[in-house]
Amino acid sequence: MLSPCLRRGLSRPISRRVLSTSAGKPSRSNKRVVSAVAAFTAAGVAAYVFLPDPTRSAPTLKNAPLSPRYFTPVTVVSNEESGPDTKVLTLTVPPEVLAASDPNGFHTIWSVFIKDDDIQVERPYTPLYGIDDKGHMVFWIKKYPRGEVGRWLHTKAPGEKIEFRGPLATWDWKNDTWDEVVLISGGTGFAPFHQLLSTVISNPTMSPSTRFTLLHSSKRPEELPPPSLLQPLIDYAEKHPERVNVDLFVDASDGSAASNLHVKRIDRSAIESALGLIKPTPSWWGWLWKQREPQASPKRRVFLVCGPEAMINAIAGPYGRNLSQGQVGGALGEMGLKPSEVYKL
Secondary structure, eight states, X not given: OOOHHHHHHXXXXXXXXXXXXXXXXXXXXXXXXXXXXXXXXXXXXXXXXXXXXXXXXXXXXXXXOOOTTSBEEEEEEEEEEEETTEEEEEEEOOHHHHHHSOGGGOOSEEXXXXXXXXXXXXXXXXXXXXXXXXXXXXXXXXXXXXXHHHHHHHTOOTTOEEEEEEEEEEEOOOTTOOSEEEEEEEGGGHHHHHHHHHHHHHOTTSSTTOEEEEEEEESSGGGSOOHHHHHHHHHHHHHOTTTEEEEEEESSOSSOOOTTEEESOOOHHHHHHHTTOEEOOSSHHHHHSOXXXXXXXXXXXXXXXXXXXXXXXXXXXXXXXXXXOOOOOHHHHHTTOOGGGEXXX
16 A cells, blocks of 8 residues: 555646646657656655565564564464464563563553564464463464464474564453453454453452453364363352353354353353343243343443454444444344443454
């Protein structure tokens, strides 16, 4: 894409401005002007396309604190298979870089942009546990047929260097604001919610009266997050049901009898059931047809949605222009939720 200034320059009516004279035939000097303008325009286009532009790529700084404004080289610690087309990638930040970084920059949910050095393309990824005191960051990376960065990361071996920039805030937590935080994810959209729940589990004093409900969907059981990531959340939820609830959904089952595994897609009824908004009535007719409570709930709830675009559309409605939040649609729109109650990651 051309810069706005260059686009404006190319759209000027040069021939009208230069060639409009009283004479019917352009003079030799006018021809030279036209040739010069054309040559200048061509040179501008060529310079934009072929010469490096610092505004199109951030620099790389080795010993500076972590920042979204430039890339930091980090080292691959491990890169392990975790399921069909997925790997768990662990990186380590140099200790001097971590020590110099501002801890206030690590929000409750934050991400980094990882760069594919081969083709100079970057993509955002969310560290599953944030960053620990040793500088370790763990990512769940899926390889997509057309995903250049994911495919590139799958080839990285321990000891190799890659570059990222960040942290960048994805969503800011506010203490003692909500009675319940509902997390709805699909595929690797699980990552930001794992980061949030890991923070909650490691910090019991973080809004202790807030309950967290995770509804996660994958196509098949083998595509669910690996046990190393998922099982600690399930174990914590079983011990502290008043604090965390986890429900898993798959399109097709392999016969697994897990109590929290549902063979269906996440829809309005699944959301309302997980939140206790559907309760049977005492009559026999009510046992056949579940009765919904009024949509206006006294609880202060916020719904966070992250996953493939089609899933976000079905759950919360599409993004607006320029990836703005847009209106609330889908299942959450049917439930009567307002934009202030829904956030699409």
